[in-house]
Amino acid sequence: xxxxxxxxxxxxxxxxxxxxxxxxxxxxxxxxxxxxxxxxxxxxxxxxxxxxxxxxxxxxxxxxxxxxxxxxxxxxxxxxxxxxxxxxxxxxx
Numbered sequence: 001x002x003x004x005x006x007x008x009x010x011x012x013x014x015x016x017x018x019x020x021x022x023x024x025x026x027x028x029x030x031x032x033x034x035x036x037x038x039x040x041x042x043x044x045x046x047x048x049x050x051x052x053x054x055x056x057x058x059x060x061x062x063x064x065x066x067x068x069x070x071x072x073x074x075x076x077x078x079x080x081x082x083x084x085x086x087x088x089x090x091x092x093x
Contacts, residue, residue, distance in 0.1 A: 020089070021046035024082045031070040041065065045083065056080050 012019040022042035025032070032038050040063060047053030054062070056079035060072045067075065 017049055017090075018046055020086050021049060024079065024086065027082065028070075028075065028078070031068055031075060032065055033068050034066050037063075037065045045079070049083065049086065056083065 012022075022039070022045075024045050025038040025042035028041070029038060032041065041059065044053055044059045044063065045056075048055065048059070053059070057076045060076045060079070065075075070078075
């Protein structure tokens with residue numbers, strides 16, 4: 001049996017919507033200790049910013065994240081604040 005190296009991951013450009021979405025999720029790594037939870041949050045934020053997904057309140061309520069030191073309501077409020085900052089950036093571009 002052989003073990004191969006992990007495949008390389010293609011990085012998104014810094015100004016892309018995907019990068020901004022996943023960066024928002026990574027800002028909460030102290031509150032979301034499981035990396036997969038942060039990845040799912042980033043994907044849901046990306047879908048929301050594209051107009052396809054649910055609001056942060058619905059995302060936090062239904063996603064079953066493992067939270068550490070923050071309530072679902074506080075997380076949803078902070079996510080809304082971060083998303084508004086990204087939306088403002090997108091308006092200026």
